[in-house]
Amino acid sequence: MLLLVFYAVVAAVVAQNDKPTAKSVTPHREQFRVIYEWRSVDFEWESPDDRESYLNTSSYIPKNVLISGINFYGDNLYMTLPRMLNGVPATLAMIPAFQNETTAPKLKPFPSWAQNKLGDCAALQFVQNIEIDRNSIMWILDNGRVGTLTPKPDSKCPPSIVLIDLKTGNNEMERIPLPGDIVNPNTTYLNDLVVDNRDGDYAYITDNSAVDPGIIVFRRSDKKIWKLRDKRSMSSVPEATLFRINGTTVNLPVNVDGIALGPQFRTEDQTIDRTVYYCPLSSYHMYAINASILRNESLGEQGDGALQPYVVDLGTKTSQTDGMKMDSTGILFYGLIGNSTIAEWNTTTDFRTGQRTIARDPNYIQWVDRFTFDDRGNIYVMVNRLFNFVKNQVSIEEVNYRILRSHTGLKSYIYGEDLSPPSGPGHQHGGAAVPTIAASILLLLFSHILV
Ligand SMILES: *[C@@H]1O[C@H](CO)[C@@H](O)[C@H](O)[C@H]1NC(C)=O
Ligand SMILES: *[C@@H]1O[C@H](CO)[C@@H](O)[C@H](O)[C@H]1NC(C)=O
Ligand SMILES: *[C@@H]1O[C@H](CO)[C@@H](O)[C@H](O)[C@H]1NC(C)=O
Ligand SMILES: *[C@@H]1O[C@H](CO)[C@@H](O)[C@H](O)[C@H]1NC(C)=O
Ligand SMILES: *[C@@H]1O[C@H](CO)[C@@H](O)[C@H](O)[C@H]1NC(C)=O
Ligand SMILES: *[C@@H]1O[C@H](CO)[C@@H](O)[C@H](O)[C@H]1NC(C)=O
Ligand SMILES: *[C@@H]1O[C@H](CO)[C@@H](O)[C@H](O)[C@H]1NC(C)=O
Ligand SMILES: *[C@@H]1O[C@H](CO)[C@@H](O)[C@H](O)[C@H]1NC(C)=O
Numbered sequence: 001m002l003l004l005v006f007y008a009v010v011a012a013v014v015a016q017n018d019k020p021t022a023k024s025v026t027p028h029r030e031q032f033r034v035i036y037e038w039r040s041v042d043f044e045w046e047s048p049d050d051r052e053s054y055l056n057t058s059s060y061i062p063k064n065v066l067i068s069g070i071n072f073y074g075d076n077l078y079m080t081l082p083r084m085l086n087g088v089p090a091t092l093a094m095i096p097a098f099q100n101e102t103t104a105p106k107l108k109p110f111p112s113w114a115q116n117k118l119g120d121c122a123a124l125q126f127v128q129n130i131e132i133d134r135n136s137i138m139w140i141l142d143n144g145r146v147g148t149l150t151p152k153p154d155s156k157c158p159p160s161i162v163l164i165d166l167k168t169g170n171n172e173m174e175r176i177p178l179p180g181d182i183v184n185p186n187t188t189y190l191n192d193l194v195v196d197n198r199d200g201d202y203a204y205i206t207d208n209s210a211v212d213p214g215i216i217v218f219r220r221s222d223k224k225i226w227k228l229r230d231k232r233s234m235s236s237v238p239e240a241t242l243f244r245i246n247g248t249t250v251n252l253p254v255n256v257d258g259i260a261l262g263p264q265f266r267t268e269d270q271t272i273d274r275t276v277y278y279c280p281l282s283s284y285h286m287y288a289i290n291a292s293i294l295r296n297e298s299l300g301e302q303g304d305g306a307l308q309p310y311v312v313d314l315g316t317k318t319s320q321t322d323g324m325k326m327d328s329t330g331i332l333f334y335g336l337i338g339n340s341t342i343a344e345w346n347t348t349t350d351f352r353t354g355q356r357t358i359a360r361d362p363n364y365i366q367w368v369d370r371f372t373f374d375d376r377g378n379i380y381v382m383v384n385r386l387f388n389f390v391k392n393q394v395s396i397e398e399v400n401y402r403i404l405r406s407h408t409g410l411k412s413y414i415y416g417e418d419l420s421p422p423s424g425p426g427h428q429h430g431g432a433a434v435p436t437i438a439a440s441i442l443l444l445l446f447s448h449i450l451v
Helices: 048-056 386-390 433-449
Strands: 034-037 072-073 074-080 092-096 126-131 137-142 160-163 173-177 192-195 201-207 214-219 224-228 242-245 248-252 254-259 275-280 286-292 312-316 325-326 333-334 339-346 353-361 368-373 380-385 400-407
Touching: 034 160, 072 126, 072 380, 074 126, 137 192, 192 254, 201 254, 214 254, 224 242, 248 386, 254 333, 325 368, 333 368, 353 400
Parallel strands: 126 192, 254 325
Antiparallel strands: 034 400, 072 074, 074 092, 126 137, 137 160, 160 173, 192 201, 201 214, 214 224, 242 248, 254 275, 275 286, 286 312, 325 333, 333 339, 339 353, 368 380, 380 400
């Protein structure tokens, strides 16, 4: 009955006014469209009285509810609502991904209202991001600490990884508290994660703790964790702490934040590896490291510097990036906050010349927070004007949260191809030369374009 209003985002597919490098061929993509937008977040309450009593007791303060992360599963979009301020009644919730009734659907707490209860350590407290793997396991990062933007953050519960097997339908939560000697409950900030479904399932998690940033590795098979540090690539840098967007300037020195996982590849000695990409929020650089290095527990014990020989600085972006997302073939999507831009990079090309603008709009693209893919070839972008939130200048008379969608024909890195392990000693030296030749052709191609 009701029409869903779609606003076309004025997407500059390969913006004409970009640098010369943007002239090379970019596959045509459908423009991004707004599918949902909210001035403030409201919920599906258990009764109208509940909404009123939550409002009466300041347990629900509409302008304090920020939408941050987004993930797709089974025709639903799951969204995270980190409890940075007071008055956030639930920290994880869902909406239908496809419906025609409203542009501002009410959020349904997930798994339930009870499992989002503030102060109950069996329930979710502060979820910044989640991932859903290829076996339908939802991996939830619960920091346990709430009020992170208030003068008195409260470490209510231990930082934990919470797993839910979505296949079963009963949404039972398996909570794994992280050991205090590795993850300090007062300072850790479990920000984002990628899941690597092999050899017992690993999560690589960015911890943007202001005092001890790093990448935490969690192995699901034995629930073991370790933390790897590299100050040089995981810390904010002074020249990138200022964010200028929509007439507002914010100073945010935030450490390692976005993380993405590339497709499997075979190394010279025929082992299988993957590249992990990451960047601090307050930095212009993109970094890469091989997953096999992160999975080496002994590097966790060696402290800062142990990782340094293995970290590659891929080069710079024109602005800062919050979340990013890889597809199954190695195409990386990320935001450029100060440029109101969504960008992509084919990771088989040189980062310095291979970045492409796929959408730019100063009104609709105000702080890209996170991305997700669905199972029909669409990519979704969560835009949340975070600069207004951290400056405490959110106006609920304006649209603050938008979900944009575009058809790309791609799917998440989660569904990347599994390479078969080496079959025998006969294959020791095959294939290695091929990528080298391909890479040099690619470089020639780019130097030609650059002339
Ligand atoms: C909320 O507060 C109003 C005004 O004080 C009061 O009339 C109402 O009964 C309260 N509602 C609930 C559900 O507590
Ligand atoms: C929404 O509307 C479109 C066009 O009218 C229709 O094709 C689609 O099936 C509808 N989707 C749902 C979930 O109702
Ligand atoms: C965390 O902070 C609380 C309260 O200030 C303190 O009692 C506790 O010792 C701290 N824990 C750690 C691991 O620093
Ligand atoms: C990962 O390992 C491969 C094979 O050993 C190597 O060629 C590549 O440079 C490494 N990548 C990074 C980011 O260090
Ligand atoms: C892990 O790192 C240590 C210390 O650098 C090194 O000696 C060891 O060979 C590495 N293990 C693997 C499996 O790569
Ligand atoms: C992108 O944003 C940065 C600030 O983050 C600014 O210095 C730069 O000029 C912008 N570039 C373009 C092409 O808009
Ligand atoms: C990425 O680059 C590789 C090598 O140039 C190419 O084969 C592939 O088609 C590209 N992917 C996309 C989606 O353009
Ligand atoms: C900020 O964004 C709003 C909403 O798109 C727009 O109406 C306003 O003009 C923008 N302000 C500035 C200073 O860019």
